[in-house]
Amino acid sequence: MNENIHNRITDSDITDDERAFRALMMDSNVPPIKAPKNLANAVRRKLPGSATIDSFGRHSQRLRWIMSSAAMVAIVLVCVALWPTRQQAWGEVVKTLQDMPWIRLVGELKQDKMEVWMSLQRDVAAQRSKKLSRFDDYRTGVRYEFSAEEQLIYRVPINDERAFNSISSVFTSIFRQDDQVGDEFAGNRIVSQTRQSVQDSGKKWIDYELTLQTLPGVSSKVVVRVDPETNLPVSMRFQEDVDHALNMKIDYPETGPQDIYAIGVPRDARVVDRMPTGNLKRIAEILDRNRRELDNYVAAYGFVPNSPQALIYRSGDQWRTASCSPTRDLFKSNREYGAFLAEQPPANEGELRSWWKTRLSHYTIVADMLCDGRTVYHASYEDPASPVFEPFQSVRAGDGHSIAKTMGNAGNMPEFHVYPDLNSYVQIEMTLTKDPTDGPEGSILVTRSYLSEHQTSKYWLNPKLGYAAVQAQHSLRQIDEKKPNVTPAEQQQTYRFENFKQSPRGIWYPTVIVRSNAIGSQQSEAELSAGATATASDDRTYYHLDFTTELSSDLFKHTSGTVFVPLDKNSTDE
Structure with a gap:
């Protein structure tokens, strides 16, 4: 059953199936949305x-x-x-x-x-x-x-x-x-x-x-x-x-x-x-709230398990990012480096902080960008030990978090992936399907079509996870203006979000993001010419989020010469 936002639904139009669907949403562990102010x-x-x-x-x-x-x-x-x-x-x-x-x-x-x-x-x-x-x-x-x-x-x-x-x-x-x-x-x-x-x-x-x-x-x-x-x-x-x-x-x-x-x-x-009306409107409000409230964390993420590529600090509209690179001591031998990468984090959540503290001591952490809520700054390095933050872009009040989506490493905040923005605009058409024929079991499907850009995004949302996306697919039609009668080619990227955990506020987030067919053909040109089938492989991004580190307000100041604060610097349990 599709709900198209071109049409408005009245109570008399609601079927038994629709009522059952609403009951499903009410049972999805999502607190009710507060009514807007007058x-x-x-x-x-x-x-x-x-x-x-x-x-x-x-x-x-x-x-x-x-x-x-x-x-x-x-x-x-x-x-x-x-x-x-x-x-x-x-x-x-x-x-x-x-x-x-x-x-x-x-x-x-x-x-x-x-x-x-x-x-x-x-x-x-x-x-x-x-x-x-x-x-x-x-x-x-x-x-x-x-x-x-x-x-x-x-x-x-x-x-x-x-x-x-x-x-x-x-x-x-x-x-x-x-x-x-x-x-x-x-x-x-x-x-x-x-x-x-x-x-x-x-x-x-x-x-x-x-x-x-x-x-x-x-x-x-x-x-x-x-x-x-x-x-x-x-x-x-x-x-x-x-x-x-x-x-x-x-x-x-x-x-x-x-x-x-x-x-x-x-x-x-x-x-x-x-x-947007009915169920679609309510879901959009839930996604907006969860995207905002997955907050006050330090995220370490990378393409190899437990080997961070970058750190993201977020507190409301303020955030800061840094790049991570292994120090030379890890490369004394391939065997030692391999053992380091293979080391698994402790199963006990209480031991994770100490484990990550030790882990990060083997990395050089270099400041990248920060936002104080009003301006985005990027770091420059005349002195490698002391970054100087230079203004990069002004930010409207209240937009500090949303603008991060377009700012390098900050764009990899996990909430951007699983809580998409479903706000409605002139050139965007949305539909809601409660029983999609494809996608992960137990999910509902929101399709968002960008009419002027020939682009479509699909999000399979799981009500049991606060409507977090468990799969997303982005399609872009490549139109050849010289051959308007030829069916346009279509490029697709599919993401799967896995191994969910909950923040202290109860907001679900993934610890693994899989991008399907992300890496090009594994066959050589000669093999493909000989009839071999082209195959591509997936890539994975791994996340660890720490909600216990105290994020000092000094962390988000752009004062010249401020040294970047590592993961455990402001911890209160040292």
């Missing part, structure tokens, strides 16, 4: 929806932050819309803002006109440009996005609230007239902030300027101009440098768009529903 109240703090950085197609990367920020702009209005003076009552500010039916911003960038609307009263926001039309309804948590090329309206979840949490905090501080308004804005670090009176065209204005660090060594500015007579913002400027800026005018109309059709989308456009 979305309407949250939006009064965070206000309208945003454009993701990738929503604007071929605009230059330098300008993407500007255009995504423009879609957040009404939130900025909360900051300055009526930034209270010492004499102005906060209650009057709130009432004035809430009495405004609509706030509208209009600007132009590269001959592309942009319009953004928001209504605090209705908890909705909208935006329109040549390439994108979008309507966000925060009351329901649903986004409607129109593709002019496909003439389709996609119905998807609003999934970019995290950046607005930081904005909410900044603006709350501004309203309170705190000396400091926080250290980030829309996920970017605030370097400095000013408020000054200016004269322009014979009129006095108040300019509020935030300098943001969008990347290490790269700063940008947001300048909001306010009419001191009305205390209302009249314009906003997003400035990357002298050649890249977006200017927007601000007004306050009595009416605004009530739905996506009101911003010019054809009413006969077909709606494609990408909202």
Whole structure:
């Protein structure tokens, strides 16, 4: 039985089989998911929806932050819309803002006109440009996005609230007239902030300027101009440098768009529903939680059992990695090295720490990367004994863990393998099969198709293991544009996850990951030419996770000269 997220299921549609399936999920040793906070109240703090950085197609990367920020702009209005003076009552500010039916911003960038609307009263926001039309309804948590090329309206979840949490905090501080308004804005670090009176065209204005660090060594500015007579913002400027800026005018109309059709989308456009519902939605929430809560560990992993290639330290959004290489004393003779590799860890879990401590004393541990939750740093070595950490990439607040997936050794955190991200997006279609005809026994199957990339990922999830994946398969169709009528070739990679253990929090994780057919043909060209069948072999990655080592906050500091802390350095049981 498939559950396709194009369709919505009501209670009357639930069959006996479906009820039995839900009972299976309830018996899967997974604590219930807490209900989300009231979305309407949250939006009064965070206000309208945003454009993701990738929503604007071929605009230059330098300008993407500007255009995504423009879609957040009404939130900025909360900051300055009526930034209270010492004499102005906060209650009057709130009432004035809430009495405004609509706030509208209009600007132009590269001959592309942009319009953004928001209504605090209705908890909705909208935006329109040549390439994108979008309507966000925060009351329901649903986004409607129109593709002019496909003439389709996609119905998807609003999934970019995290950046607005930081904005909410900044603006709350501004309203309170705190000396400091926080250290980030829309996920970017605030370097400095000013408020000054200016004269322009014979009129006095108040300019509020935030300098943001969008990347290490790269700063940008947001300048909001306010009419001191009305205390209302009249314009906003997003400035990357002298050649890249977006200017927007601000007004306050009595009416605004009530739905996506009101911003010019054809009413006969077909709606494609990408909202996850029912079982699929609940499973996605469970995976998100387990991926987050497999935490506070030191992981040693490598391609040979009990011989680590790298170490990963993780504590929430902070993490650190190091590469491991055997010291020369292990290579005195092949026999001694072979005996070292063949040595098995003790069966007694209580003896594992001491065993790994001795084991790692035969390795050189070299710092690789670290993330302090706001910036990713990579290590450089003028002095081999003392790494210097240099900024590599800025991180939005709350994204420190998720960004690790793309960062070298950090991408091998075991939770990324077995708790996949099933969040729904415009170009992703998902289905759920409760009784798959293939795959490990007792598993359910989630199929995730990336429509624009001709890629499909399948995950066989085991409810008895908290829906951890026990097998995954990734397929990529190789399409030859010169031969469109030829069936595309398909490349597949299959992973099996084995020998599961539980963390102290009860989260399951694998200690062995097998990648099938990972190593190419074992036959020579001559053998294959003579008719031999090509065979490939698997590779394996082995994990040991330690949840007892105390992870000091100093471990995740990028202070120049910090020596990397080995596995047992902060142990409390020495």
